[in-house]
Amino acid sequence: MPHANNPAYAGVRLRCLIPNGELNRLGWRSRIVWPGAPLPRQGVMVVQAKWLLDGGSPEALRALTQRLGQARAAGVTLVLDSFDNYFLNETDDPSRRALLEAYREALRLFAAFTVSSPGLKPLLEQELPAGARVLVVGDPVETPEALSAYESWPRRMHPGRWSGHWRAWQELLEHRAARRGARQLMWFGNHGSAYAAGGMTELQRLLPMLERVAERQPLRLTVVSNSEQRYQELLGAARFPHRYRTWDRLHFLRLLGEQDLVLLPSRLTAFTVAKSNNRMLLALAQGVPVMTDPLPDYLPWKDFCAIDEWDRLADHIVDPGALAARASAAMPAIAQQYSSQAIAHDWRDALMSITRA
Incomplete structure (x- = not known):
């Protein structure tokens, strides 16, 4: 589940669209759950942390968390994917502090966590219970050919x-x-x-x-x-x-x-x-x-x-x-x-x- 339906965002391309296309080429059944779409009732769902935080308010984030809880109750294994240190609040903004409080509450829903770099792993681990699983999966390096993983040639050459x-x-x-x-x-x-x-x-x-x-x-x-x-x-x-x-x-x-x-x-x-x-x-x-x-x-x-x-x-x-x-x-x-x-x-x-x- 990407945080937006827009390949202009690097996080959407590198951590959702390209891996999804390549996993399908490997023979895995993988699909994108676009924001606003019904959540799956089985399998593993990788949720971008930014999707939660882009809720914008503690109330909206908790509503998204409730949706994820329903998917988990139905049998979905939830994995949270992070590509930034989202716990930062260098200006001590009260609204962000409240948002992060709701975000920390949501962490308990996830069976495991993936991060984009080794440096991010300990920053996330210190926010989690001891023994929580945090795995590093890097970003693919984009090439012109990588576009074909999520966008067809006719679409790229549209008039x-x-x-x-x-x-x-x-x-x-x-x-x-x-x-x-x-x-x-x-x-x-x-x-x-x-x-x-x-x-x-x-x-x-x-x-x-x-x-x-x-x-x-x-x-x-x-x-x-x-x-x-x-x-x-x-x-x-x-x-x-x-x-x-x-x-x-x-x-x-x-x-x-x-x-x-x-x-x-x-x-x-x-x-x-x-x-x-x-x-x-x-x-x-x-x-x-x-x-x-x-x-x-x-x-x-x-x-x-x-x-x-x-x-x-x-x-x-x-x-x-x-x-x-x-x-x-x-x-x-x-x-x-x-x-x-x-x-x-x-x-x-x-x-x-x-x-x-």
Whole structure:
């Protein structure tokens, strides 16, 4: 059960639509229970934690919990899936505090829990009774082929999308021309969270460094996100070329694959410690060099990217060749461990272990 009927959300695509399609290809009977649809009366149902929290109020969340309780009473095994540290409330907002109280009450309904990263596991375990089962199932790394797991080719090529395809092609041609004269850098991701600091704000500490590098090496930074307003607030006065692009799931990978360097600054906090390696691996899977911070789920890939090397930012921008070679070396391992098929097998194994317990 995803939190929304919209593949634009990464959590819907990566943890529902793609695994569901691949599980069916493996011969499992798997289906999406869209929000508002009748709940099943048997089997295992994986519920996204965000579906509960998006109820918006304690009363609405408790009403959703009651529905889940009825499904459990009918014989459904409930599994809660989390891909963020939802227990955060950094501003101590009273309304969120009340919402989280109702959310904690709901946890008792679930037979087991899945999380998207090892860093998230202990944060959830400390909210649960001793011995509760928490399993890590990573995010698949998206490829153009992964779209076929949940969206047919005719749908992707519907005439209503032709103008978007044309704009993306024109954008790519412009990008290739610009790349001949300047290093092309990218940051991508959600602009931020209402209950925790981070997101696009992390770019702020790199701006003085990028301004200095731009004095001797032409560069352009592309920010791909979901808030142009936040982009203007952060980079409006930056003294180097930059631009904003709205996230486009149908065309983003092509643009990403033609970058010289991806920058993913992300200081370790109670929010980022729980983040999966998906953004980093998405770039590495395209052979694109990555500079980032030492988040727990990033560290196993330290040989393939520049982790905590911001003092060498200028070097990697002037000559990204060595870092690009390291990125390309990661591609076979990513395909083996994080392809849509590999993650579907991980889901199958996790769900089988839950039903056998």
